[in-house]
Amino acid sequence: MIFETTKRETEFPRTFGVKVSAVYRGAFTLPEGTTLEDGELLRKLCRLLVKKILYIYSSYRSKITAKRLSFLRPLSRNTENLEETPIQCFSTRILDDLAICYRRAWFNLNSVPTRIKKEIFDHSKIREKRLKTFFLQEAVKRGLNALNSSLGFFHTRYLIGLRGIADIALAEPFLIIEFCLTPICSIKHILPRVAAYAFAYRLKYGCSPLALIVSSHDLSIAVVDYSNFHYEKVFKELSWLRKIDIKYVTPTYSRYCNSCIYRLRCPKEGS
Numbered sequence: 001m002i003f004e005t006t007k008r009e010t011e012f013p014r015t016f017g018v019k020v021s022a023v024y025r026g027a028f029t030l031p032e033g034t035t036l037e038d039g040e041l042l043r044k045l046c047r048l049l050v051k052k053i054l055y056i057y058s059s060y061r062s063k064i065t066a067k068r069l070s071f072l073r074p075l076s077r078n079t080e081n082l083e084e085t086p087i088q089c090f091s092t093r094i095l096d097d098l099a100i101c102y103r104r105a106w107f108n109l110n111s112v113p114t115r116i117k118k119e120i121f122d123h124s125k126i127r128e129k130r131l132k133t134f135f136l137q138e139a140v141k142r143g144l145n146a147l148n149s150s151l152g153f154f155h156t157r158y159l160i161g162l163r164g165i166a167d168i169a170l171a172e173p174f175l176i177i178e179f180c181l182t183p184i185c186s187i188k189h190i191l192p193r194v195a196a197y198a199f200a201y202r203l204k205y206g207c208s209p210l211a212l213i214v215s216s217h218d219l220s221i222a223v224v225d226y227s228n229f230h231y232e233k234v235f236k237e238l239s240w241l242r243k244i245d246i247k248y249v250t251p252t253y254s255r256y257c258n259s260c261i262y263r264l265r266c267p268k269e270g271s
């Protein structure tokens with residue numbers, strides 16, 4: 001597996017200030033069907049991935065430890081007993097919807113029950129799941145310390161909480177890793193969620209992790225720069241969407257409509 005390094009600036013307008021600062025391209029594309037049969041190949045690739053990630057971590061180490069915590073002051077990490085407080089807590093995955101389309105986020109926030117969900121046998125999903133498992137096994141074998149990866153926080157003014165589970169959270173090295181099925185050039189909608197995991201990690205453990213996204217499509221790795229994450233804007237938009245009627249919510253990106261699980265409920269323009 002060969003990795004090339006490229007610099008990439010994102011122009012996606014709804015990443016809330018989160019950027020990809022570098023991409024390490026994996027030149028190895030997994031053949032179709034590797035999923036179920038060839039565990040050895042996946043294990044070998046995971047060994048290479050762990051090595052590569054440790055190398056990336058060593059290159060960024062000096063840049064990620066000296067960040068101040070004060071700018072996170074409106075955020076609180078105590079999400080454990082949110083059910084007993086007036087705080088409304090949502091899955092961190094809401095941020096993917098918020099990045100893609102306001103209406104989609106509205107449907108998610110307002111828990112419209114009839115989501116259209118196709119239960120399909122998906123090879124790439126199984127492959128991703130196995131990659132995660134093998135990756136974690138390889139990481140633990142090399143003495144890396146896996147954390148309980150449940151991460152959350154809430155905003156003290158908006159009284160909205162976000163809680164989720166990062167695919168991999170490690171201590172020493174301080175790492176958040178999120179796997180995705182999509183090619184590395186299409187990960188922009190995941191960036192705010194990864195930034196939220198990194199902020200929650202920072203609040204919980206007191207240090208800034210290096211945040212990475214690994215595409216199981218071609219085993220590329222993106223380094224996420226979350227230092228300018230506009231979390232205030234995120235909470236403001238969530239707070240607004242929570243209260244507003246759907247008729248006032250304009251869709252943001254109609255090109256995602258065909259694959260949207262809310263498309264049959266969505267009041268499309270002109271219909």
Ligand code: SF4
Nearest residue numbers: 101104251257260266
């Ligand atoms: S169908 Fe399109 S406009 Fe409607 S919620 Fe989904 S992505 Fe947004």
